[in-house]
Amino acid sequence: MSTAATKASHVPEQSARFAEILKRLVDKSVDGYYNPYREFDWPDALPEQMPWMSEDLMSTYGTQVAEELTIEESQRLSRWESINFYSLNVEGIRELLIEVIKRIHTAGFELPSDFFHHFIGEENEHMWFFAEFCLRYGNKIYSGPKLHSIPHDNAQVENFLVFSRILLFEEIVDFYNMRMAADDSLHETIRKVNRVHHEDESRHIAFGRELVSMLYAELARTMTDQQRQEIEQYLKRYIVFSLRSFYNPQVYRDARIDKPLEFRERLVSDPARRDLERKVVRKPMSFMVKSGIFADDVLPAI
Amino acid sequence: MHSERDQLKQWILARHPETPDIDPDLDILENRLIDSLAFVEFMLLVSRLSGEEIDMETLDIDDFRTLRRIEERYFRAGVA
Numbered sequence: 034m035s036t037a038a039t040k041a042s043h044v045p046e047q048s049a050r051f052a053e054i055l056k057r058l059v060d061k062s063v064d065g066y067y068n069p070y071r072e073f074d075w076p077d078a079l080p081e082q083m084p085w086m087s088e089d090l091m092s093t094y095g096t097q098v099a100e101e102l103t104i105e106e107s108q109r110l111s112r113w114e115s116i117n118f119y120s121l122n123v124e125g126i127r128e129l130l131i132e133v134i135k136r137i138h139t140a141g142f143e144l145p146s147d148f149f150h151h152f153i154g155e156e157n158e159h160m161w162f163f164a165e166f167c168l169r170y171g172n173k174i175y176s177g178p179k180l181h182s183i184p185h186d187n188a189q190v191e192n193f194l195v196f197s198r199i200l201l202f203e204e205i206v207d208f209y210n211m212r213m214a215a216d217d218s219l220h221e222t223i224r225k226v227n228r229v230h231h232e233d234e235s236r237h238i239a240f241g242r243e244l245v246s247m248l249y250a251e252l253a254r255t256m257t258d259q260q261r262q263e264i265e266q267y268l269k270r271y272i273v274f275s276l277r278s279f280y281n282p283q284v285y286r287d288a289r290i291d292k293p294l295e296f297r298e299r300l301v302s303d304p305a306r307r308d309l310e311r312k313v314v315r316k317p318m319s320f321m322v323k324s325g326i327f328a329d330d331v332l333p334a335i
Numbered sequence: 336m337h338s339e340r341d342q343l344k345q346w347i348l349a350r351h352p353e354t355p356d357i358d359p360d361l362d363i364l365e366n367r368l369i370d371s372l373a374f375v376e377f378m379l380l381v382s383r384l385s386g387e388e389i390d391m392e393t394l395d396i397d398d399f400r401t402l403r404r405i406e407e408r409y410f411r412a413g414v415a
Contacts, residue, residue: 176392177375177391178374178392178394178396181371182370182372270372274372274375277375282379283391297379334349
């Protein structure tokens with residue numbers, strides 16, 4: 034099914050605006066092009082006595098559980114949570130590349146296809162440096178169960194959901210990237226990986242917000258209120274799912290924490306975590322509410 | 336005292352108020368009672384209730400298709 038919003042909008046000014054934004058983002062991408070394979074210094078090892086993750090980004094931050102950890106346990110946890118963060122990026126980028134490659138130069142995606150070439154190229158490079166970090170310093174990439182989401186039977190809805198998921202994923206990751214790029218308690222290699230990713234992602238997020246808004250405007254012309262509520266509920270659950278992926282029991286096992294499942298349960302059920310998670314998703318939630326995609330900012334149980 | 340199967344069923348039903356009951360042989364994945372977003376939490380619940388460590392990367396998705404299959408694989412009590 035054609036996605037008219039990305040071919041030629043019903044509102045000509047909207048198409049013209051989108052084309053102008055795409056041109057600006059492509060120009061920025063070309064001007065800022067760098068060779069990721071030469072961009073980073075990869076020391077043989079990173080110091081184990083330093084944090085690898087900003088303290089306030091740890092899944093334990095703000096909880097009683099954090100107080101109970103020894104310094105050694107906190108340092109081990111910091112290392113494995115760091116590997117988990119970059120692994121989530123590897124997993125997320127794999128999914129988004131599959132979806133964008135399925136759509137590039139197909140009917141309905143004529144306008145953004147040129148930008149997609151830059152997007153795919155840059156995401157491939159991000160995946161490389163995240164994987165390099167994981168394998169070099171953790172000797173592993175964490176992975177989840179291979180249960181894939183069943184596509185929505187309406188192609189127009191599915192396109193909207195795919196690009197909304199990509200945008201939400203990028204916005205959540207960007208919160209972590211910005212914090213760690215600015216955190217001088219971290220090793221320069223860690224700060225640089227986060228800084229470089231943030232710089233590219235700011236273009237991808239700008240693009241994603243435009244595309245998601247256009248796809249939604251197109252969808253809103255025909256959908257029922259019940260369909261709108263289902264979409265809202267699904268995307269809110271996706272946000273909760275993404276936040277939960279930072280509480281990985283395998284990470285707690287690797288950090289040699291006793292009873293990792295109970296440890297995780299104590300963390301996810303701690304009310305102090307809700308406020309911190311809210312900070313992580315503040316920007317995308319605000320965008321979704323302002324765009325009319327979400328009626329409110331209440332997050333459901335998963 | 337609820338059986339593990341009942342606890343799993345209640346966990347799913349609490350998220351699907353439109354569903355009155357779940358047949359032990361119903362494919363809960365195909366019927367989207369457990370979708371890709373809920374799967375990890377559900378799998379961790381099975382792990383907690385069974386006391387068995389489940390490797391997220393190597394688990395067999397088919398072991399989670401029905402309540403009966405989960406019970407046979409992780410609780411070994413069989414279903415009447």
